[in-house]
Amino acid sequence: MWCSRTALGRLQRIAPCTVTGFHRAMSMLPKVFVTRKVPPDGLDILRTSGQVQFEMWDSDDPVPRVELLKKVKGCDAILCVLTEKIDAQLLEAAGPNLKVVSTMSVGFDHLSLDELKKRGIRVGYTPDVLTDCVAELTVALLLATSRRLIEATHEAKTGGWGTWRTLWLCGHELANSTVGILGLGRIGVAIAERLKPFKVKKFIYTDVEPRPELANMIEAEYVSLDELAKQSDFLAVCCALTPETHGICNWNLFSKMKKNAIFINTSRGGVVNQEDLYEALSTGLIAGAGLDVTTPEPLPTHHPLYTLKNCVILPHIASASYTTRNAMSALAANNLLAGLRGEPMPKELIL
Numbered sequence: 001m002w003c004s005r006t007a008l009g010r011l012q013r014i015a016p017c018t019v020t021g022f023h024r025a026m027s028m029l030p031k032v033f034v035t036r037k038v039p040p041d042g043l044d045i046l047r048t049s050g051q052v053q054f055e056m057w058d059s060d061d062p063v064p065r066v067e068l069l070k071k072v073k074g075c076d077a078i079l080c081v082l083t084e085k086i087d088a089q090l091l092e093a094a095g096p097n098l099k100v101v102s103t104m105s106v107g108f109d110h111l112s113l114d115e116l117k118k119r120g121i122r123v124g125y126t127p128d129v130l131t132d133c134v135a136e137l138t139v140a141l142l143l144a145t146s147r148r149l150i151e152a153t154h155e156a157k158t159g160g161w162g163t164w165r166t167l168w169l170c171g172h173e174l175a176n177s178t179v180g181i182l183g184l185g186r187i188g189v190a191i192a193e194r195l196k197p198f199k200v201k202k203f204i205y206t207d208v209e210p211r212p213e214l215a216n217m218i219e220a221e222y223v224s225l226d227e228l229a230k231q232s233d234f235l236a237v238c239c240a241l242t243p244e245t246h247g248i249c250n251w252n253l254f255s256k257m258k259k260n261a262i263f264i265n266t267s268r269g270g271v272v273n274q275e276d277l278y279e280a281l282s283t284g285l286i287a288g289a290g291l292d293v294t295t296p297e298p299l300p301t302h303h304p305l306y307t308l309k310n311c312v313i314l315p316h317i318a319s320a321s322y323t324t325r326n327a328m329s330a331l332a333a334n335n336l337l338a339g340l341r342g343e344p345m346p347k348e349l350i351l
């Protein structure tokens with residue numbers, strides 16, 4: 001259903017048999033396809049803007065690709081989430097009207113940036129608004145993994161809790177540790193800020209080049225990837241998934257890490273070679289891993305990583321708070337509307 005806001009503020013269906021002046025005017029508005037049921041704040045912004053008519057895939061599940069290719073036809077803008085591949089095929093299907101793609105995510109590995117650039121399509125994304133939420137979850141996952149919380153609750157529930165034992169369910173603590181950050185951006189800084197009160201001794205990071213402005217905020221030292229692996233007691237992956245970072249966390253990295261090291265990934269599953277990680281965890285090469293992201297997603301329930309007690313797997317929930325998901329949807333809507341007006345977007349990816 002294509003809809004926009006009526007003068008009375010209600011959603012209006014555009015039916016060819018009831019064409020009025022109002023409906024005619026409205027059908028001239030730019031067409032937007034929203035690929036998923038987005039949280040209410042973003043939806044309200046689109047509805048009340050009076051600037052667009054939009055259709056939404058009104059479901060919590062992804063729109064099937066065949067359907068998506070039909071729905072985007074003739075659209076001026078698309079508001080998508082990270083499960084939709086915005087590639088040449090989709091852009092061809094959308095056609096020449098398409099001016100804006102706005103993704104409700106900070107990650108943009110699902111977008112073919114070259115194809116978008118070639119067509120002069122502007123791209124909005126949602127950094128910053130999710131930083132606190134992602135950092136908070138990363139710390140939670142790190143502690144759950146290093147202090148073996150999931151294993152511990154399982155033992156308590158299933159009768160494994162006998163007497164108090166001296167080394168039972170011992171983990172690794174943050175005090176006096178070295179925390180390494182692979183890919184230092186806003187999220188890496190926010191994680192370090194939260195970890196500092198746990199009396200971390202030292203923060204180190206690696207990236208394509210030193211990032212002194214960010215690093216100074218957390219007094220982090222720039223090191224090579226090898227040094228990051230060697231020195232980190234906790235290694236948090238915060239980099240974007242790009243051709244350069246694809247599979248960067250592999251045997252080569254794990255084999256240099258400490259035996260007591262905890263590996264945490266809240267960026268994208270594609271940065272990790274999961275076979276290598278399985279080997280590293282199952283042979284005791286490293287102590288544990290906490291993953292909020294995997295390849296594929298969802299990770300099939302029979303995946304070997306689930307069999308490991310020292311691997312905590314979450315279903316990609318780092319930004320999943322009501323506040324943050326609403327803020328992401330609002331920013332995605334505002335990016336889209338600004339893009340269609342030809343104005344600077346609040347958060348635009350410069351292609």
Ligand SMILES: O=C(O)[C@H](O)CO
Pocket residue numbers: 082104105106107108130267318319320
């Ligand atoms: O890219 C993102 O926005 C996160 O992975 C999902 O919240």
